[in-house]
Amino acid sequence: MEPALETRELSVTFPSPAGPVRALDRVSLRVEPGQVFGFLGPNGAGKTTTMHVLLGFVQATAGEARVLGVDVRRAIARQRIGYLAEHPETYRFLTGRELLRLTGRLFRLRGAALRARVADVLAEVGLDNAAADRRIAAYSRGMLQRIGLAQALINDPDLLILDEPTGGLDPIGRLAIRRLIGRLRERGKTVFFSSHELSEVELVCDTAAILAGGCIVAQGPLRALARPGESLERCFMRVVGAPEEPA
């Protein structure tokens, strides 16, 4: 079966005044359809850069990346992808419903199908009609995250890419995201998400990869990553080479 997401020897180098900075170094990932895949790593490891390559914002210096069998450099690769950015900024002069309608039109949804889809995703993320008809400028942090998720789901994506989806959310918001990921898994969707919240990853992921210094340092089923009796947090500290906590 074709993987939902695959990178081969992906490298990205950014120019900088101090010389080229290697943000990704031969990153190879494989995410199977229907998996909930956690993408972990300390700050500056290259998680967001990897996601930006997958979404075509950044061109890889070397290697290749494909999503749902299509080269990520082609716009059509994003037809079946949903994406939620780390800081879900959007057009604050629009109402939530207007944003979803316009986003749906970018996926060529029309008329009754579009209206039905907007209603579905609003219900999915728990935004009522009053909130949907309010300007986004008046939304709270949690509501911004919800409308961001709703626009990521508008095309009923087969692959959802979430960058720190629970960052800055209260426990209720985090639970809502976990439940949503659970529902997507039940429907056979693939979810690729980065997070610092190792407890979240343990709760929702089947498989994970750990990135450090632009390189994959561990990858596999969650149970196989940690040694017997080792927590995911301790495993993470070990593989990224973080200093051990004094006993």
Add this chain to the structure above:
Amino acid sequence: MTRAAVIAAIVWLELLRRKDIYVLLILLGALLAGLVSLNVFGLGGATAYVKDIGLLLAWLFGWILAVSATARELPQEETRGTIFSLLAKPLRRAELLAGKWLGCWSIVAAAALAFYAIVAAVALAKGAGFDAVALAQGFVLHLCALGVICALALCCSTRLNADAAAALTYVVSAACLLLAPRLPHLAAYASGFRFTALLALYHALPHFDLFDMRRRLVHDLGPLPWPVFGAVAAYGIVLTALFLLLAWTAYRRKRFSRGALGA
């Protein structure tokens, strides 16, 4: 609705809700009403000055609106981070640029139509009419000029921030409008390389003066011959396409990596 049209619709909603256009419309109406009612310069009986100043203000306000609206569209997508959710959709960068240009130009065109309507109404109230065909030609050529200015501003904003792109567009378009027609006169006093360089510059710069029919309208000189009108309109379309092509060349491989190294 194509994807470019969706982007244009977002531009419309943004500009209509930001209210810049209403301010310019009210200002134009107030300035013209004041001009007519106060009998400035003791020109109570004359009517040409109403048309002259009215059309000048329509050009000035259209120019300000076109540059200020277009120059900030792409940079603000990057500064507020919305470019990421936009480009995560199956949207080509060419479609994004086309949509931005279409949105800005069409709303500036709608505002220009309102400016012309106000000028025509005030001129009529003062007893000064316009030749309808000449006015329509003048309006269409004005729209061509605005299309070129929007494309130039978009082109500058692919690599510059909003303020720099707006400043550069103001300087270039003002220089083209005011300086380009005088270059042959300057060339007449030059020789050798300077003569060649000035003539080359004359041919290379966009000639916004060609789109300006204000004198014909003010002095009732009638419409342009249709072949001339068609040639000038085609010139505007070619210039617009050229600047959009340049914008696409600069934008197609641009890297967006806000926070990429910090995450």
